[in-house]
Amino acid sequence: MGLFDIFRKSTKHKAVFLGLDNSGKSTIISFLQEGRFIEHTPTMGKKSVDMEIGGTRMSLFDMGGQQDFRGLWLGELKSARVVTFVIDAAAPQRFAEAKGELDSLLPAIKEHKIHLLILANKHDIPSAVSLTKLINELKLFEVDNFEIMEISAKTGYGMADAFAKFYSLLTGEKVKKNVLAKAISVFDKGGTPIVTTYNKNEIERVAIEGGFLVAITQFSKMKMNEDEESIITFESEKNGTFVVAKSKNLIGSVLWTTDLGVPLEQSKSALKEMLAHLEANAACSDTNSIAFHVEHYCTNII
């Protein structure tokens, strides 16, 4: 190992992902890397994943959560800046066990001045408990200094906010999630609206809804091959730029404006990624399922 390697090592930030087996640690890490849900088998022992974002190198340690591997946790924790402790919010029968494991980590977390981020995962499951209930049931008010967020590594709910928080804790740099659209609307392939979601500050609801309809109507009139990858923009003087794209079963549209501060290209990719996510995860013939998945995924875009 040369001097340069030592230098590079010292600038790499380490985070350790802990929590019971089946809580979703590996799924969260792969969502952070790929921006989509990937199914995993249980982690045997530990796995480390390197990521580089904006020139910052990060090592994420994905620790196996099964009883046999929990003895490895403390050894990795000491050199970490952040511990992400994942809890399956839809498994209340395992809350006591999760709390027991968390409590056993707290002295080392305190001693080494490690940031603690608790992720209440599986928010997509209807029986998942609320954050307030989780805090009460796990008596988290007894823990000093931690952050807690609600996410779903399956639908993407809250993932961009969780990543922004994670990155800030890990690097000390303040980052904010990029808002990539003012509004999002999804239609079936025949052009019937299914769901429209607005940026919470948005007041021009009616005008925007009208704008989406105009854009979709124009889009539908265009002659395109069934499997042609098409993404088209429509300028609206009043609202901004409507980007429209289709996937196999759906048509999606986002409203982009210059004041978002992100390039149009980024909003276009976000739209394409959202459609791919919906095709893979939602039951495309069921409008309720599409609406549910759009609402969840949109927390990453608006």
Ligand SMILES: Nc1nc2c(ncn2[C@@H]2O[C@H](COP(=O)(O)OP(=O)(O)OP(=O)(O)O)[C@@H](O)[C@H]2O)c(=O)[nH]1
């Ligand atoms: N519904 C739902 N399922 C999820 C979510 N996150 C993970 N899962 C599922 O939960 C199971 C366990 O996920 P993993 O990421 O392998 O869990 P883990 O914490 O890494 O488990 P170990 O490696 O054994 O410690 C998998 O079947 C995932 O698909 C989520 O947000 N919602």
Ligand SMILES: [Mg+2]
């Ligand atoms: Mg795992």
